[in-house]
Amino acid sequence: MAKSKILYPRKTMKKVPVVATTGPTFRACGERGNDAEDINGFLNDGSGDIAHNKLVLTDGRWILFFNAPASAKTYTLRVEGLNKPNGDPEKPRTAEVTIKAGHQEFGPQIVTPGDGDTITSGTVIATGSSTDEANPITGTLSNATLGVSKSGTTLIEPFDPPQPSGGLWCIRFTEVPDGDGFKLEVNQNGNKVSITINIDTAGPENPPPPP
Numbered sequence: 001m002a003k004s005k006i007l008y009p010r011k012t013m014k015k016v017p018v019v020a021t022t023g024p025t026f027r028a029c030g031e032r033g034n035d036a037e038d039i040n041g042f043l044n045d046g047s048g049d050i051a052h053n054k055l056v057l058t059d060g061r062w063i064l065f066f067n068a069p070a071s072a073k074t075y076t077l078r079v080e081g082l083n084k085p086n087g088d089p090e091k092p093r094t095a096e097v098t099i100k101a102g103h104q105e106f107g108p109q110i111v112t113p114g115d116g117d118t119i120t121s122g123t124v125i126a127t128g129s130s131t132d133e134a135n136p137i138t139g140t141l142s143n144a145t146l147g148v149s150k151s152g153t154t155l156i157e158p159f160d161p162p163q164p165s166g167g168l169w170c171i172r173f174t175e176v177p178d179g180d181g182f183k184l185e186v187n188q189n190g191n192k193v194s195i196t197i198n199i200d201t202a203g204p205e206n207p208p209p210p211p
Contacts, residue, residue: 004033004082004090008112009097026066026099027111027127032057033083033090041066043075043099050075056156056170061125065168072100106131107191108158108169110184115195122201124173126184130158131167135189139171143182150176158188178202 007030028041041052041064054065064079077097082090108130113119126139139152152171171186178199185194 003084004031004037004093006030006077006079006093006095009077009095026097027063028066028077028079028095028097029061029063029112029125029127030079030093032060032062033085034087037062037083038081039064040080042078042080044078045073045075049078054168060123063125063127063170072098074098108132108137108186108188108193110186110193110195113184113195113197116197118198118200119176120200120202122174122176122199124176124184124197124199126152126171126173126186128169128186129167130169130188132188132191133159133167135159137169137171137186137188139173139184139186141173141176141182141184143179145181146177146179148177148179148182150174 006028008028026043032039039055039057039062041055042049043066044050050066052064052066056063056065062079075097077095079093082093084090109128110126111128113124113126124141130137136157137154139154140149141152142149150173152173154169154171156168156170158167158169169186176182176199178201180198182197182199183194184197185192
C-alpha cells in the first residue's frame with residue numbers, strides 16, 4: 001500500500017487553500033497506509049477541536065466529512081491514526097484550510113475529483129453533494145475515443161442514513177484504462193453534471209482535487 005498522506009487539502013500549497021463548501025459539509029481525503037488504521041480527523045481554529053462526523057474507507061483511500069462553519073474561518077486539519085505500510089504508526093498529518101460558505105443549485109455537484117485532474121489509479125472515487133435528498137444518484141465514466149463506458153458503483157446515496165449533514169454522495173469506478181478526456185457524469189433524476197478527467201496509472205502521486 002501507499003504511504004499515508006493527505007491528498008486534499010495539501011499543506012504543501014504555498015497559500016492556504018480556500019474551500020467554498022456547497023452545502024453543510026467540508027471534505028478531506030487521502031491515502032491509507034494499510035487497512036488496520038483507526039483514522040480520526042479534527043479541525044482546529046485555535047479554540048478547540050471539531051471532530052469529523054463521517055468516515056468512508058474504500059480502495060486505499062479515506063474520506064473525512066466535517067460540519068462546515070457558517071462563516072469563513074482558517075483551520076488546521078489534523079488526521080490521526082495513520083500507519084505506515086509495515087504497520088508502524090505515522091505522525092499526525094496536518095494541512096491548513098480556510099472554509100467559507102458557498103451556494104449550490106438544486107441537484108448534484110461533483111466536489112472531487114476536479115475538472116481536468118489526472119488520476120494515477122485505475123480506480124476513481126468521485127464524491128460530492130446534492131440538494132436533492134430524495135432521488136438515487138448514478139455515475140458514468142466514458143471515453144468515446146477509447147470506446148469505453150463504465151457505470152459506477154454508488155457507495156453513498158444523498159439520502160442514506162445516518163447522514164450527519166445530508167446530501168453527501170460517493171461513487172466508485174474500477175478498472176479504468178489509461179487515457180485523456182474521460183467524461184465523468186453524475187445523474188440524479190435527470191439533473192446532470194459532468195467534468196473531464198485523465199487517467200495515467202504510470203504518473204506521479206494523485207493530485208488533490210481543487211476547491
